[in-house]
Amino acid sequence: MSLFKGLMDYLDVRLGVRDLIRQNLTGYLVPRRANFFYTLGAVLLALFSLQFVTGLLLLIHYRPDAANAFASVQSIMNDVPYGWLVRYAHVVGSNIIVIALLLHMLSVLFMASYKKPRELTWLVGFIAFNLALALCLTGYLLPWSQLSYWATTVATDAAGAIPVVGEMTVRFLRGGAMVGEATLGRFFALHVMGLPLLLGAVIGLHLFLMRRAGISRPPFGPDYEPPAPLTTFRHEDHPDGIPFFPHYVTKDLAGVFFFLAALAWVIFFAPVLFIPPTALEPADPFVTPPHIKPEWYFLWAYQTLKIFPSKVVGLGAQGVFMTLLAVLPFLDIGPERRPAHRPLFVACYSLGILLMVALSIWGHYS
């Protein structure tokens, strides 16, 4: 113990660690009634870290060129010791991350935590969400399977519907007229370098904003009252709250363990849940396989494009929807956060979720 104390003294003199610990861990009080959804942020941090590690390991054996990409993934799955585990963890992990992101977003929406003073936290979070999806999309191409190839062809093709610059955009995204070596090159660079760096920075900003404003109090319970609108900056304190460490962290930890358990369950017992059969055939630019569908979290967008009479309108509808979501805190500006007092919002919220689920199911079976 005296060794530990000595180390702490050493660091304390130089960095003021005891002060840091008090401010950020033991003396940092978070809302007493933070529910399970409040652990999703920590879950996401853990999952992204795992994704980073498995991605790094895959990079050792992956070959980013059209001639070798498929075979290198095949060899990771078959020849490299525990390569299958690393790859499955990365593939399944990406899907679990999307689930966690959606839950995090939906809970923030339901509790209206995006409202003043947290508009920027929301906006930056939304950008992180889009970056995460872009990571999924670019990663999808890398195994250079039939699924990779054609899903990417179709996804990039959608940009062609944009008036005037559509054609140019498609060529630019692909680095050529068709998906090919050039597309693989740029998607690879984005997937392993560009997007992770960007996402890392964006997550950092998100955490900074979250910490600066303070965690919001859940808008539930008889004694909850919407606070008076802020006119100057004020960190939201919770004098009656619980210490972040060790009290609250144990709950975050539980959330992380449960998500990891779900991840492990899929890896060992349903590994192909997110891997359709077309992902097992090498890419063939001359044969389009039937029934190419995007990943489940893009199905709603896929179906939207199909039901609108023209692609431009479909694209426009998606754009409007995503933009509305992004700027929601700037439109929905009343101080009220209690769901029971926001019937219109809750109605839209529920119908919106139902619509998305319905569109996705429709897209899956159409």
Added chain:
Amino acid sequence: MANDSLPPNQRRFFLTIVLGGISAVLSVAAGWPVFRFLSPASGGGEVKPVEMPRAKIDVGGAQFFTYHGSPAVVLQKSAGEFVAFSAVCTHLGCIVKWIPDKEEFLCPCHAGRFSTDGAVLGGPPPKPLKSIPVVLAGDLLRIG
């Protein structure tokens, strides 16, 4: 539920130890695959000889090749007399060169010199070059 009668801090002590134990097991279970993933591929245990047509080596000439993942060299000292060595210098691991005029190996890093028998002729190398057995079977050299 005998636990319930314990005060929370004692119970917590016990719970924390169990959680620590489980976490330790989980870390090992996660670490082992990573260790195996990163471990160099084992060469399958048995040592396989390298085969090479004898025509590839002139009399008084040398031919470099890869032997079990590291550079090696085979030399035809005189017609029909072959010797082979690891080409890794025993000093600090540079790859030796064959100097036909002098009929010796020279390490370019610190001028270590080796004879056609692998023995040290001069310079810092502490030990002779490691020799590899060569068998001549018809027109084929079997090295190793």
Added chain:
Amino acid sequence: MKKYSAALILPILLLLIPIIAPSFAAAAEETVCLQCHGGQTGHLGEPVPLWRESVHQANGISCHHCHGGDPTDFAMAMRPERGFIGVPADNDIPAFCGRCHVGVLEDYQASAHGRALGSGGPQCVTCHDNHRVLRASIDLINPQDCSRCHDYGRAEELRQAVSGTDALITGLENDLAELHRLGFDTKPMSGTVFSLRNDFHRLFHSVDVEKVRSKTAVFAQDLDKVEKEVAAIQSDLGKRKLWGGAMVVLLVLAGLYALLIHKSYQEETGED
């Protein structure tokens, strides 16, 4: 505020472009043969729906691959100068099919069936059907079909002789398909089994029970090698599940213990 939100829209719209999944055009290419005959009624239209269920269709073998002609040109599609052959006479059918199925043709021609061609002996489509050519299976040897020409006794003997090996092959094929689905590189093994299957099918087209019996052991030996490899992978998979199950249980336990620790803090601070 308004000005700001407008400024935000553009970058976000741009961000979205790459993530949008668009409509997938059904691009299955239809030849002119299918376009015309598909719409016809009567015996000229009959082959199309039959062929759609066939093993040929599943492997991308279309009308023109057998009947010749030009599948891209309405006007010239059925001209002999574009290689159109049309319908073979009954006795020409073995040669017609044998252009691709060369091995089977050889053994068939040497067999009692083949030698009787032209004098009541069966040719390919007698047993395999013409346009609805199904994946060959041992069920083609059955009392109804064989006794159209001769009594079933000898055929039954042949069926007995091939059924063991046939079941072995079919079983292995299913196992391999399953492993392939799980991401295993089964190509070398599938290749071996496919080639053995071909040889075996050749063999029993000789309809020579003695010959089949005498060669069965050789097939069994080769198949056994693949079977051992498959069994090794399957046992590996079993082990993965065992370890994986333990991991899942431990993770859930860890989560529960973390919650229990959390609860102990709650009790201390009198939280509800």
